[in-house]
Amino acid sequence: MAGRIVDARVVVTCPGRNFVTLRLETEDGITGLGDATLNGRELAVAAYLTEHVVPTLIGRDSARIEDTWQYLYRGAYWRRGPVTMSAIAAVDTALWDIKGKTAGLPVYQLLGGRSRDGVTVYGHANGETVEDVLGEVARYVDLGYRAVRVQAGIPGLTTTYGVGRDRLFYEPADAAIPSEATWSTERYLAHVPTVLARVRQEFGPELRLLHDAHHRLTPIEAARLGRALEPFALTWLEDPVPAELQEGFRLIRQHTTTPLAVGEVFNTVWDCHRLITEQLIDYVRTTVVHAGGITHLRRILDLAALHQVRSGSHGATDLSPVCMAAALHVDLAVPNFGLQEYMRHTEATDAVFPHSYRFADGQLHPGDEPGLGVDLDEELAARYPYRPASLPVNRLEDGTMHDW
Ligand code: GCO
Ligand code: MG
Numbered sequence: 025m026a027g028r029i030v031d032a033r034v035v036v037t038c039p040g041r042n043f044v045t046l047r048l049e050t051e052d053g054i055t056g057l058g059d060a061t062l063n064g065r066e067l068a069v070a071a072y073l074t075e076h077v078v079p080t081l082i083g084r085d086s087a088r089i090e091d092t093w094q095y096l097y098r099g100a101y102w103r104r105g106p107v108t109m110s111a112i113a114a115v116d117t118a119l120w121d122i123k124g125k126t127a128g129l130p131v132y133q134l135l136g137g138r139s140r141d142g143v144t145v146y147g148h149a150n151g152e153t154v155e156d157v158l159g160e161v162a163r164y165v166d167l168g169y170r171a172v173r174v175q176a177g178i179p180g181l182t183t184t185y186g187v188g189r190d191r192l193f194y195e196p197a198d199a200a201i202p203s204e205a206t207w208s209t210e211r212y213l214a215h216v217p218t219v220l221a222r223v224r225q226e227f228g229p230e231l232r233l234l235h236d237a238h239h240r241l242t243p244i245e246a247a248r249l250g251r252a253l254e255p256f257a258l259t260w261l262e263d264p265v266p267a268e269l270q271e272g273f274r275l276i277r278q279h280t281t282t283p284l285a286v287g288e289v290f291n292t293v294w295d296c297h298r299l300i301t302e303q304l305i306d307y308v309r310t311t312v313v314h315a316g317g318i319t320h321l322r323r324i325l326d327l328a329a330l331h332q333v334r335s336g337s338h339g340a341t342d343l344s345p346v347c348m349a350a351a352l353h354v355d356l357a358v359p360n361f362g363l364q365e366y367m368r369h370t371e372a373t374d375a376v377f378p379h380s381y382r383f384a385d386g387q388l389h390p391g392d393e394p395g396l397g398v399d400l401d402e403e404l405a406a407r408y409p410y411r412p413a414s415l416p417v418n419r420l421e422d423g424t425m426h427d428w
Contacts, residue, residue, distance in 0.1 A: 026086045026126040027051040032078040034060070034070050037405035039372035041195060042066045042413060043344040045400055046073060046114035048122065050086045056121035057400055058114030059313045059347035062106055064197050064414045072111045081115065087126075089119045093319045109291035109316045116317025117350050117396070124395035131350070131396055135322070135357035142387030143355040145339070145366035146171035146234055146259075148194050150187045153177060154222050161223055161231075163192075170386035171232035171259060171363055176219040180211045183416075185238045185428070193341045193367040197413040207418045207426050209245055217252040224256040232363070234285075236262040239427045240418070243275035250280030259363065260285035260307050260336065266427050267295070273304035285309050288338035292316060293324045300324075300331050307336035307362045312350040313343055325358050334362030341367045345377035349398045352381055352390035364388065376405050 031049040036042065044060040060069045077096065084092060096112045097103060124131040132138055147164045149172045151157035157176045164172045175186025175194075183205040186194060216235065223233060235258060241249065246264030253261060262285045265272045276284065287309035290296050299305045308328050315321050325335050335358060337351045348366075355361050366388060369377075379398040380391030391397045418428040 025052065026054045026122050029081050029084050029086050032081045034073050034078070035400060035402060035405055036066060036070055036410045037376060037408045038411045039376045039405070039408045040370040041197065041341060041373070042410055043373070044070050044114075045344060045346060046118050047400060048081065048086065048115070048118040050122060054086075054122050054125050056086075056118035056125070057346045057396065057398055058117035058121070058317070059344040059350070060110050060114035061313060061342060061344050061347070062110045063342035065107065066410065068107045069110045072107050073114065077111055077115060086119055086122050089116060089123065089319060092116070092119060093317065097316070104292050104294065106289070106291050106314055109320075110313055113313045113315065113317035113320075116319045117312060117346065120318045120350070121395040128394050130390060130392050130394060131318070131353040132356040132390060135318075135353060138356045139359055140356060140361065142384075142389045143352050143361070143364050144170055144386060145364045145383070145388050146173055146232065147192070148173050148175065148186070148367055150175045150194055151177070152187055154219055157219060157223065158226055161227060165227065165231065168384070168386045171234065173234040173236060173365075174220060174223050175236065176215070178208070178211050178215050181206055181208060185240075186236060193369070195341055197342065197415050199414060200412040202414040203416045205416050205418045205428070206421055207240060208421050209241060212240070213245065213249055213252075216249065220253055220256040220258070229257070232259040233257070234259050234262060237264045239263045239266045241265055243272045247276045247279035250276060250282035250284070253282050254280065258282055262286065262309070263288070267299075270296070270298040270304070273299055274302070277304050283307065285336045288314070290315060292320065293327060296324065297327065300328050300333050303331050303333070305333060307334050309336045309338050311338040311343060311347065312354065313347040314338070318350055318354060321354060322358070325354070325360060329358070329360040334360045336362045337364050339365035339367060341369055345369060345373065345379045346396065346398050346400075349379055349381050349390055349396040352388055353396065356390060372408070376401050376408070
């Protein structure tokens with residue numbers, strides 16, 4: 025028995041980028057970690073936790089994961105939203121970590137045991153030119169990856185989503201005050217199919233290819249892109265349109281068989297229930313930290329399983345190793361796993377969050393340590409103070425604000 029929660033601390037650290045972590049401790053000295061990072065809005069979640077959640081946790085029975093989730097969700101008049109749900113996720117994840125450590129079992133065993141040997145992941149091949157992109161895809165193939173997301177610079181645009189200064193990961197939050205990017209859907213739609221055509225031609229039919237449109241198209245533009253990409257057999261086209269309007273996907277679906285993925289900005293099942301039950305998507309990209317923790321993500325994935333929608337959890341560098349570990353335990357256990365995004369963290373981040381998950385042959389495995397298998401080196405974390413960093417904004421070439 026792990027017993028009652030006696031301490032709850034919010035740790036903010038910036039080993040290359042900002043992370044917010046909740047550390048819970050029980051009367052028996054068992055600690056649990058939960059990721060609460062919300063890119064560019066880190067301190068809002070830290071304040072939500074510190075001011076409104078932590079005081080209600082002290083003295084609570086750490087074994088009651090479901091009840092605590094219901095208390096924080098139903099018990100709050102103001103529901104949903106990324107700040108609230110990331111805070112709830114952090115508590116939920118930390119409680120699963122504690123339950124695993126108490127039982128002496130990795131969390132995936134508590135979720136029903138493994139449904140597969142490992143978690144197939146995809147990396148990000150980003151390049152300014154098509155030649156750069158081909159080089160980056162080759163690098164991932166050499167590392168053993170079986171799936172690669174392809175993003176390329178667009179001729180005529182100086183910045184493009186997905187094409188950054190770094191290799192092996194992509195770090196868009198680059199300035200305290202949001203930097204401004206320029207977008208042209210016309211230029212984009214004219215160029216992207218030629219890039220995917222080259223990559224498919226060079227690497228053959230077996231490599232799984234993905235592409236992210238980052239919420240920038242209208243449904244009919246997305247339908248046209250999906251149709252243009254059909255010959256290159258993508259695993260998915262991601263975030264084709266802003267998803268506040270779930271019905272928008274119906275129009276895309278009527279025109280293309282390119283599989284669709286969406287959900288990295290979703291917070292609850294209510295953001296995707298129609299997409300799932302009407303089979304308007306193929307992969308749901310909700311993840312542990314932004315969708316209410318392991319408890320709620322599993323609920324979304326159970327609904328998805330009934331409708332033949334598979335998981336495709338977000339796994340960018342702005343989700344900490346604590347979230348990555350939690351995602352891997354879920355991925356290993358659920359019947360309807362699809363694919364997991366995996367952007368590597370910097371060495372500094374890995375040092376602050378020592379972890380047991382390992383990459384081999386294109387797959388990750390969470391390891392068999394009790395709990396999540398991630399730690400937080402608080403002394404090291406303290407050496408990296410918070411630095412404000414915002415995600416960019418996007419304008420059309422005539423200056424109109426657009427989706428980033
Ligand atoms: C992805 C995402 C990221 C996001 C980032 C925002 O598919 O990995 O689109 O690149 O832009 O995580 O915080
Ligand atoms: Mg994305």
